[in-house]
Amino acid sequence: MxxxxxxxxxxxxxxxxxxxxxxxxxxxxxxxxxxxxxxxxxxxxxxxxxxxxxxxxxxxxxxxxxxxxxxxxxxxxxxxxxxxxxxxxxxxEGILQMNPIQRIASPKVGRKLPHFLYLDQVEGLLHASDCTRLLGARDQVIMELLYGSGLRVSELVSLNRESLDLDGGLIRVLGKGNKERVVPITNFAREAVKHYLEMRRDNNEALLLNYQGTRLTDRSVRRILDKLVTRVSLERHVNPHMLRHSFATHLLDGGADLRSVQELLGHQKLTSTQIYTHLTRERLKEVYGKSHPRAKTMIDPLEK
CATH class of the missing domain: 1.10.150.130 (Tyrosine recombinase, N-terminal domain)
Known part of the structure; x- marks a missing residue:
């Protein structure tokens, strides 16, 4: 062949x-x-x-x-x-008899901890939109759903009006592999969506529209986030996935169990979610190192 x-x-x-x-x-x-x-x-x-x-x-x-x-x-x-x-x-499929890759090992890749935002940084972004204007109200919905429900940006832009059950406080999300999951939305997100749709006055099924009245794209969401970051003078690069990382990290910091976070994120494997436990552990070590007078002598028992 x-x-x-x-x-x-x-x-x-x-x-x-x-x-x-x-x-x-x-x-x-x-x-x-x-x-x-x-x-x-x-x-x-x-x-x-x-x-x-x-x-x-x-x-x-x-x-x-x-x-x-x-x-x-x-x-x-x-x-x-x-x-x-x-x-x-x-x-x-029987097209080949011998697999030329079989004896080749994959290079070992160290897994990087995901970047996240601290709560005060997220709060700044959540208050950066001018909700008296249509596009500002839309930007507020973007922030509330990315951080409040931990959506991927691809999941966010594919949402339709019918995806949301505002009375029940739930949202139906189509994730990777076209697998559907249902996640809760915050009261803040629910009010933001209601406000935005009331200002829209159109019948477009897409939840999020650009200024031309067509469905928002992944790239547009990244540009909007860049604009909000500049507005609050946040001195770091922020991408939509960092808000998803922040969602998971803050849940675990608040006492959520790993299985629940896995389900909310739509991870197939628990190992994909477990990286956030390493993240919270590293952050606790960082806080301890900066705060405790004898922290410089700290030895991680797991590193012995």
Whole structure:
């Protein structure tokens, strides 16, 4: 089978597995880059490359080039994961007999703690919108839902009016893999949504609109957040996902159990949520280190 044909077949499989369009495109880009490299290594045109020509040595050469280019371990691990998924699929379908990735280990990637905002920083952003104006009222809804319900920005912009049960204080969210979950909304968010929709006076099903009256995009939300950050003179970069991180961190700080936070965030695996427990632990150590007169002598018992 030609490499290009395998890419099309694999993309169809990913769509059938309800992978997000972002994931499918990212995999196609990484795999396309690899096949162009492989064709060059074999001295032929990319459109003539067959998947059965790929061997472990070509894969290792590809990883070596990426290392020489200074690519991070995380990015290399992502590209290798794309290759691993493709060749596993091709072997399962009987298109390949041997998996050239099988003997290659993924690079170890240290997991970074997510960045979050302190409560006073969030409060500043929550009071930065001019709710007497239509776009300001919309911006307030954005902030209340990103932080108050821990939504991903993609989940936020896909919301429709019917997604919200304002009387019940609930919101129906379509998350990764088109999996639906129901999360609560705060009274602040409920009032913000009511105020915004009263000012709108239109029948558009989308909850959040831009100034042209069409559905808001991920990029637009990031620009709006940049504007609010500038308005409150917050001296750090803030992206929408930091508000989701802050949502989870503040819940755990307030005594929420890990399983509940997992469900609210829509994480499939508990390990994805457990990173926030490390975050709160590191923050407690930081506070202790700055506040206690004998903190410089502190030794973490887990580091012994």
């Amino acid at each position: 030609l490499a290009d044909e395998s890419l099309s077949l694999f993309a169809g499989y990913q769509h059938a597995q309800n992978r997000s369009e972002h994931t499918v495109i990212a995999y196609q880009n990484d795999l396309g880059q690899f096949f162009r490299f492989a064709a060059q290594e074999l001295g032929q045109e990319p459109e003539n490359l067959r998947v059965d020509q790929i061997d472990v040595y070509i894969v290792r050469s590809f990883l070596g080039i990426l290392t020489d280019q200074g690519l991070s371990r995380k990015s290399m691990a992502r590209k290798l994961a794309a290759l691993r998924s493709l060749f596993k699929f091709l072997c399962r």
